Amino acid sequence: MSDTADLATALRSGDRRALARAITLVESTRDDHREEAESLLGAVLDATGRSIRVGISGPPGSGKSTLIEALGLRVVGQGHRVAVLAVDPSSVRTGGSILGDKTRMVDLGRSDAAFIRPSPTGGSLGGVARRTREAMLCCEAAGFDVVFVETVGVGQSETAVADMVDMFAVVLAPGGGDELQGIKRGIVELADALVINKADGDLAAAAHRAAADYAAALGFVRARSEAWTPTVLECSALENRGVNELWATIESFRASLTAAGEFDIRRQDQARSWMWAELTDTMVDRLRADPDVARRLAEAEQAVIADEILPPVAARAILDA
């Protein structure tokens, strides 16, 4: 246990190797490691939370990683310490990840004020999300005051990331035809900022039109908070244009929600739902861990779908047994 105390001390001092070790510990599925990880996190909890947490999502081809790197360099230049984490749904089950790879953010990775970590792998999105939340706490304890969490726009991973960050930004790169399909309903639901990327060269005009269209559409929809209207920006990470404005937007978001008293409330709501999600997920996992119950769950689902049994009756039968 004194190892854990030492690690906690090193982490608080901002030691990057300690941070890497702490996150590796947090990601481990071994029971003894889980115990140590929770002990470590408990020891540094009072030093967490002092950051702005920004989720950045976007489809492959949106230039998201290049944008995060440019943004990270801007933020480092302003004197901050930046962590880049990732939730990659493809790393659930397969164990691989294409996000957050240090080799993809070479310039940023060279800076001592930046820390880049690939997505954790795991058996479920819930597990990956938990590890990322805990990695974020480790980064904050180590003094990183800006945390980006990158993800690809695949349904539930966007919601999982939105649940752990203060601000959620979506990056799009129109001109490829996807704007004709319209905005994903998830964007309307979650985005505090929409970044039209690759707004350069031949695509500059298309990007400008897309930005106007999206702004009009989002303008019709009631915002999540009276303190912030979702913003549409045009960026060219290649030409390093729009990146400063994006950082200014993030800072403005924090100022606005803090002034409205909503910043902390959002975090409290997130902490509370994390607890409830863990409660129900753990209860369900314990059910499933019994092969008998797992089998009965699968059979119940089939019977319910086939209208052979009423869902609440099926649920109670499983719990009573």
Next chain:
Amino acid sequence: MSDTADLATALRSGDRRALARAITLVESTRDDHREEAESLLGAVLDATGRSIRVGISGPPGSGKSTLIEALGLRVVGQGHRVAVLAVDPSSVRTGGSILGDKTRMVDLGRSDAAFIRPSPTGGSLGGVARRTREAMLCCEAAGFDVVFVETVGVGQSETAVADMVDMFAVVLAPGGGDELQGIKRGIVELADALVINKADGDLAAAAHRAAADYAAALGFVRARSEAWTPTVLECSALENRGVNELWATIESFRASLTAAGEFDIRRQDQARSWMWAELTDTMVDRLRADPDVARRLAEAEQAVIADEILPPVAARAILDA
């Protein structure tokens, strides 16, 4: 038990008094009644599902009830049997309800082919939703082939109703200034149809503009299904204008989703999530039933919000105890 068998038989024959008794039984919280209710539902389950289920939501003042009555009369005139149920969030806790009151749909209530029932009351939205779902099954077993579920647009009750119907329609009556606030994100998320009501007299022009604005906004957003684009309609229940078009839209929706193979899939997904919701709700209720655990849950929430303990650690502490 032979009472239950008799009631099942009477229900299947379309007897309205049997239907009223069945729904009263389903709404009762007494344990012995719950047992009888589940026995009854099990006995008629094979006769359920043969209807189109439409959720109709809208703020107070949207003219929703008048519209439902006009729609119900149209549908009855087409030879169908119509049930009108309700999920009123204000009936959670208070025991009162302002929706689905027979005295508010006098003409429709006079028809033998229509059955109107107020919202059940209950201690939680989950309880009210379950009772409404089961009441819907009773109506279907009694041969009602069109079921409307009315609700006011209050956050989670809309989602609860959307989870139990095939099609979700939102009724708005612009001209009062609420269109300036934009479309609720819930509408973008859930609505298969948007009805601009009270499109008559002085408000006809405002309604027309609002319909165009909403259609433009919804047009930007990617639909939930490729088989159906959310439709915007103008109605004047007072002038009985647009009501036939609304019914035609509902029929068209069913045809389109059935042709795409999605109609049954939606219902299967709903049955499956009903089972899982009952599982987790029951597990949480059993936790809360123990006053000791209930107290610890409340304390854990406070500690988690205050950053004194990590949420997953708090969750596990509660479950291990």
